[in-house]
Amino acid sequence: MLDGMNPRQREAVTADFGPVLVVAGPGSGKTRVLTHRIAYLIEEQGYPSHRILAVTFTNRAAREMRERVDGLVGEMGKRVTLGTFHNVCGMILRREHEHTAFSRDFVIYDSQDQIALVKKVLIDLGLDSNKHQPWPVLNAISGAKNELIGPEQFPVPNYDAEIARRVYLEYDKRLQASDARDFDDLLTHVVRLFQQHPDVLERYQRYYSYALVDEFQDTNMAQYELIRLLAGEAANIFVVGDPDQSIYAFRGADYRNVKRFQQDFNPATIILEENYRSHQYILDAATAIIRENPEHIRRNLFSQRKTGPKLTIHEAYNERDEAQYVLNAISDLVSSREYKRSEIAVLYRLNAQSRVLEETFVRSGMPYRLVGATAFYGRKEIRDTIAFMRLVNNPLDRVSLDRVINVPPRGIGDKTVEQFYAWADTMPGGVWGALQALVHGDQTPLSGRSRNTLTQFAEMLNRLRLKLDTSNPLELLDAVLEETGYMEYLQRDRTDQGQQRLDNIAEFRRVAYENTEKSLAGFLNEVALVSDVDNLDKGNADAPTFLTLHAAKGLEFPVVFIIGLEEGILPHRRALEDEKEMAEERRLMYVGLTRAKDRVYMIYTFRRMMWGYYDMNMPSRFIGNIPPEITLGGARVPQPPAEHLFYQPKWETKWEPTNTRQTETPKAAKPVPARKVAPSRFQKGQQVVHQAFGDGVVINTDSSGDFEIVDVLFKQHGSKKLDASFLQPKGEA
DNA sequence: GTCAAACGCTTTTTT
């Protein structure tokens, strides 16, 4: 079993019981180590496989691990619990639903459902949704959930936070009323369950007496806590991660959890540095980029393939020219028989960048596969159909009801819906009780046409619900398409778009067909938790793949194109003034480069149409980090002026001292990086005056950067973040 | 009061 493994990998696979941390660089065989560790536990240590829990972040990773474990130990491995965090948590919540305020068949709201709900709450609370955008509110709520902060403890430093707190409170109430949980709830509710029911926790601790975690750098607070609880006293826990590949901070992931794990568990630590994927030039380029990060811990990525094709850097005139260059290069690689189309990927920072690529490829007749936001499960027709099925499964689901109550148009307009909800909210059974009252012919405040149309809708739902116990997901799907008139509605549309929608429905029927052995609730659970990357290898067409850098993590391709390498795109413009975000952009670029086995093409444009305007961006600073000796064309690329690289002067002072290899340093000797903190001119609670905004009070000050930034709540103008030099202490003229 | 067509806007990244 240990054949062909390097000494470090063997060390990891055969490590003693107790906590183990494997710091695994890209392409270093981490999946191999994880799966062999599982096989080792089962075969060499005689560990019962049903007591092993392995969690990943994507279904794709889970499936790959499952296949490889099966390949190693066959039948014996079948009973290992192997799934994503969200999957495993969902399973626990369904199994233990008696200890919770939700049913076994609760629905899962994805981010689109979440935003729809937040919008609704904002309007219903009388907070004009034009003034308070739903996105920042949802981010605040989600961020709080990830940190295990409930609406009661939600901190309120300013008015925006107060809004978020009120929405959070109501949002959670409505989730419960709908018997629905959002993605974050799946994790936090399990943590809460374990905290409130020690007996349940103990049962799971005993049941899963060995836990393995993949991509540990992507865990958030809730996930870390979950693992900590589950690991218990025995702490038989094996985690694999790479802080340099942490690219999900925006959703609460905290790569410092790796450091926290070292402090909390004092694990055996193994570092995998040999790369089996790329040749050395690619690794050198990746290293050159990542080592500029202030908190990067130095590592020596090396490959047995000492050389390979140099990395190509190309300037295109604009985004159309960029797409054309990619198309031509792919055609050349394919016609020279060097690579198959499916061995090629085009990576970009923003989903919006795929549009031009698609247009160019469609026009030339070159096939492609697109992974991303507007792909399958984001389609309107799919979401509508799922909403109907969710309603059949759980009639309390308000977000789904909202979505389809008048789709296809059945004469239930805004006014009718408003009246109906106003009445339904006074009913003990909620919307479901109200609908049944209509069917029974009870007296209601509704009358005339609204009453008729709503009653027909309710009767239709009842007809569908009758089939619930006797039908499989596919039969229910067909019944939904028929009864709701949705199929006819799509067929009436004779345009290309209408035809495409029918094709998508046909594809969705195929998905249902593959899940006929599941219950409707099980099918909906599956559908809620899959993403587009998960289905990547199902479409086995011979075509290059277009995907975002985020979606590419964990994948590898012989040939990788990275497009839009410009200041403002990669790195993203929001990162240009924020050191932490810039570090994340570097990690993204690092992840992108290390996907490639053989060939890398990096492309930037001279000018680019973005948001309707032409921008002339400088080439990305990341290109400038790559040594010209290993590139074709790199030496000629102009770079943004040094003063724009806002943190560059800090490299000398800050980067060097933190560049010790922490994992080899004993805990006590951990050096605390010296940090010059300028004395603060203002204190919390101090009264201040601003020339334009008038009187205010200081909420917070931050002098950790080059300037002192003060958070002030003004009497007239709300809260603002300002440079301290714009403020006067009150009374000092 | 309902509905369809036209227009402008957008989310950085996603389980």
Added chain:
DNA sequence: AGCGTTTGAC
């Protein structure tokens, strides 16, 4: 590509 808003027809 979808969504919200506006406009105009019924």
